[in-house]
Amino acid sequence: MDTIIDFGFVKVTAASETASEVCLVEAARRGDRSAFDGLYRKYARMVHGMLLARAPASEVDDLVQDVFLSAYRRIRTLREAGAFGGWLAMITRHRAYDYHRQYREVVELPDDRSPEAVAAQDAPLAEARQVLAILQTLPQAYRETLVLRLVEGLTGPEIAEQTGLTPASVRVNLHRGMKLLREKLERREAHA
Amino acid sequence: MPDDYVWDGSGEPDPEVERLEKILGRLRWERPAPRWPARVIRFPRPVLAIAAGVAMTAAAAWVLTRPAQNTWQVARLQGAPVIGEQRLRGAGRLAVGEWLQTDAGSRAQLQVGQIGHVEIEPNTLLRLVEARWTNHRLALKRGEIHARIYAPPRLFFVETPSATAVDLGCAYDLKVDEAGASMLRVTHGFVSFEWGGRESLVPAGAACVTRPGVGPGTPYYQDASGEFREALARLDFDNGGEPELGVILRESRRRDVLSLWHLLGRTGANDRGRLFDRMAGLVEIPDGVTREAVVALDKEVLRLWWEELGLEESGWWR
Numbered sequence: 436m437d438t439i440i441d442f443g444f445v446k447v448t449a450a451s452e453t454a455s456e457v458c459l460v461e462a463a464r465r466g467d468r469s470a471f472d473g474l475y476r477k478y479a480r481m482v483h484g485m486l487l488a489r490a491p492a493s494e495v496d497d498l499v500q501d502v503f504l505s506a507y508r509r510i511r512t513l514r515e516a517g518a519f520g521g522w523l524a525m526i527t528r529h530r531a532y533d534y535h536r537q538y539r540e541v542v543e544l545p546d547d548r549s550p551e552a553v554a555a556q557d558a559p560l561a562e563a564r565q566v567l568a569i570l571q572t573l574p575q576a577y578r579e580t581l582v583l584r585l586v587e588g589l590t591g592p593e594i595a596e597q598t599g600l601t602p603a604s605v606r607v608n609l610h611r612g613m614k615l616l617r618e619k620l621e622r623r624e625a626h627a
Numbered sequence: 628m629p630d631d632y633v634w635d636g637s638g639e640p641d642p643e644v645e646r647l648e649k650i651l652g653r654l655r656w657e658r659p660a661p662r663w664p665a666r667v668i669r670f671p672r673p674v675l676a677i678a679a680g681v682a683m684t685a686a687a688a689w690v691l692t693r694p695a696q697n698t699w700q701v702a703r704l705q706g707a708p709v710i711g712e713q714r715l716r717g718a719g720r721l722a723v724g725e726w727l728q729t730d731a732g733s734r735a736q737l738q739v740g741q742i743g744h745v746e747i748e749p750n751t752l753l754r755l756v757e758a759r760w761t762n763h764r765l766a767l768k769r770g771e772i773h774a775r776i777y778a779p780p781r782l783f784f785v786e787t788p789s790a791t792a793v794d795l796g797c798a799y800d801l802k803v804d805e806a807g808a809s810m811l812r813v814t815h816g817f818v819s820f821e822w823g824g825r826e827s828l829v830p831a832g833a834a835c836v837t838r839p840g841v842g843p844g845t846p847y848y849q850d851a852s853g854e855f856r857e858a859l860a861r862l863d864f865d866n867g868g869e870p871e872l873g874v875i876l877r878e879s880r881r882r883d884v885l886s887l888w889h890l891l892g893r894t895g896a897n898d899r900g901r902l903f904d905r906m907a908g909l910v911e912i913p914d915g916v917t918r919e920a921v922v923a924l925d926k927e928v929l930r931l932w933w934e935e936l937g938l939e940e941s942g943w944w945r
Contacts, residue, residue: 457777458797458815468663469831470816475660483656492654500661507663516777563653570651584633585644585651591634609633617643 460516463507471507474519479503480587481520481597482527487586488571488579489531492564502530521599569619577612580605697758698722699738704746706733721755728752729770739763739783743776743797756786767809771802780817789837790822799829807839812849820846827889838864845889852878859886872898876905884910884936891929896922910936 456477462470482502486495506523513522570581583589583598591609595602631638698720707714709728710721721727721737729735729751737745740763747753751770757763765772766786775798776783783794788807792799798815811820812834820827820835822842829835835846844863847856858874861867872894879887887906891899899922907918913935920928 458775461777461797462816467816471663472660479658479660480656487654496658499656503661504663559650559653563650566647566650567654582651585647586654588648588652588655590636606634613633613644616647 456519457516460510460513460519463510464513464516471510474506474523475503478520478523478597480589481583481594482523484583484587484589485524485527485579485598486531487567488575488582489528490534492567494534498530498534502527505530518599520597524598566620569623570616572619573612573615576604576608577615580608581612581616584609699740699755699758701727701738702736704734704736706730706749708733708735708747723755723758726752726754737765739774739776742778742782743774745775746773748772757784767801767803769803769805771800773800774798787837789839789841790820790843793819793821795819809837811835811837830885833885836860836863845886845893847886848882851880851883851886854878855883855886862890872901876901879905879909881909888929888933888936891921892924899924 456474459470459473463474479499483495483499486498486502490498502523506526509526513519567582567586570585571578573581579598580594580600583594584591589597591605592602594600595605598605600608632641633644701708701710701715701719701721703715703717703719706729707716709715709730710719711725713719715735727735727737727747729747729749731749734749735747737747739745740758740760742763745765748771751772752768753770753772754766754768755764756766761782762784763782764784764786768788772785774783774785774792774794776794777797778794780795781793785792785801787801787803787809789809792801792811795817799811799813799818801809801811803809811818811829813829813831815831817831818829820829820837820843822837825842827835827843827846829846832850833846833848836844838844841864845859847859854874855878858867858871858878862871862875872890875886875890884906887902887909891902894902900918903918903921906912913932916928916932916935921932
C-alpha cells in the first residue's frame with residue numbers, strides 16, 4: 436500500500452510524492468509562500484540534522500533559518516525542480532562551511548535559575564548533548580547520516596531520497612557509523 | 628539483515644539503537660515554518676527591459692507560430708477505453724475533436740502535450756478541444772478525471788457543462804455527473820473555476836461545486852463543518868438567504884475566510900458589512916483595507932486583502 440505523505444495542507448501518496456514536490460517547487464518559484472512552507476515541512480529535519488553534524492548545537496537554530504531564507508530567495512535559480520533536496524543539502528553544507536570560516540567564539544549567557552532547577556529541567560537535554568558530542572567525533576559521513584537517523588528520525592531510504600546520496604552509501608554509513616559509535620560509547624562507559 | 632532496524636526501522640529492534648533514538652530524539656527539529664518575507668520584484672534597467680522585451684516578443688512569435696500538436700498520447704490503464712469507435716488495446720492517440728470514453732471497467736491516462744497528464748476514471752466521456760502550445764483544452768461531458776500539470780498558469784483548461792476549470796498549477800480532481808453539475812477538488816496549487824464572468828479561486832485542500840446555469844459556487848475547505856458546507860450550498864444554489872448566511876458566519880473558522888472573501892462579491896451591501904466584520908474577527912485586517920472600501924467592492928482593496936490572506940500570491944497569475 437502506498438504511504439501517505441502529509442505536507443500539512445495536502446496529502447499525497449508516496450507514488451506521486453516526487454511529482455508533488457515538483458509542484459511545490461514550481462509554485463514556490465512563482466512566489467507561493469504556502470508551497471515553500473510545504474518544502475520546509477519536508478526538509479527542515481534534514482537541514483537541522485546536517486547542521487547539527489557540522490556546527491555547535493547552540494548555533495544550529497539560527498543556521499537553519501539562514502539556510503531556508505537563502506533557499507527561499509534563490510529558488511528561482513534552481514534549474515531542475517526535481518532536484519530541490521540535493522540543492523538544499525548543498526546550500527546547507529555551504530552555510531556550515533561559511534560558519535566555520537567566519538567562526539566566532541560562542542559565549543554562553545549565565546543562567547538565572549538555581550543549579551538544582553537547571554539540573555532537574557535540563558538533565559534529559561544534557562544527556563542528549565553528551566551523546567551528540569560523542570557522535571560529533573565520528574568521521575563526517577557517518578556523523579551526518581547517524582544524526583539524520585537517530586536525532587531527526589529519518590529512515591535510511593528517506594535520508595537517501597532527501598540528501599541525494601545513494602541508498603547503498605547511506606546503508607554503509609549507518610552500519611559503519613553505528614559500529615564506531617557503539618565502540619566509543621562502550622569506552623566512555625568503561626571509563627565512567 | 629542484522630542492520631535492518633537501523634536502516635529503516637524494520638526487523639527486530641536493536642535495543643542500543645532504540646535507546647539512542649530516545650535520547651537523541653530530544654534534539655529533534657520540531658519548529659513550524661516561519662513567515663517568509665514577501666518577494667520584492669525588481670524591474671530591469673531600461674536597456675535590459677528593451678532587450679528582454681525583444682526576446683519575449685520573438686519567443687512569443689515562435690510559440691504562437693509553431694505547428695500545433697494535434698494529438699495527445701493515450702495509454703490504457705485498465706479494460707478497453709474507446710477513442711472514437713476504436714477500442715484501445717495498449718497506447719493510442721487522441722486527435723482534436725475526438726471523443727475518449729471509458730466504461731465501468733476501463734481507465735486511461737492522457738498525456739497533456741508536454742505539460743502534464745490526466746488520469747481518466749471509469750464511466751467518463753471527454754473530448755479533446757484544443758491541442759495548441761498556448762491552449763491545452765478538454766471538454767469533460769461526464770465522469771471523473773485527475774489532472775496533474777507542470778506548466779505556467781492558464782495553459783490547461785477543462786470545460787464542463789457548468790464551468791471551465793483553469794489550471795493555475797498544478798493538481799486536481801474533477802467530477803461531472805449526468806446532470807452536468809461538477810465537483811472540483813484541488814490537491815495541490817490553485818485552480819480557477821469560471822463561468823459567465825463568475826470566478827471561484829480554489830486552493831489546495833479546498834473544493835467547489837458547479838451547477839448548470841449558475842456556474843461555480845463558493846469554494847470551501849473540505850474540512851469545514853457540515854453545517855457550514857450545507858449552508859453554503861443552499862446559499863449558492865437553492866435561493867438561500869439570511870438564515871444560511873447566519874450559519875456560515877457562525878460556523879466559519881480562520882481558514883474559511885476563503886469562502887467569506889468570495890461571498891463578498893456575491894451578496895448585498897448589508898451582508899458584505901457582516902461578512903467584513905466576521906472576517907475582521909478571524910484575521911488581521913491589513914493596512915489599506917477598510918470596511919467602507921470592502922462594502923463598496925473596491926477591486927484594489929479586495930486584491931490587497933486576498934494577497935494578505937496568504938492563500939496564494941496572486942501577482943503571478945492575475
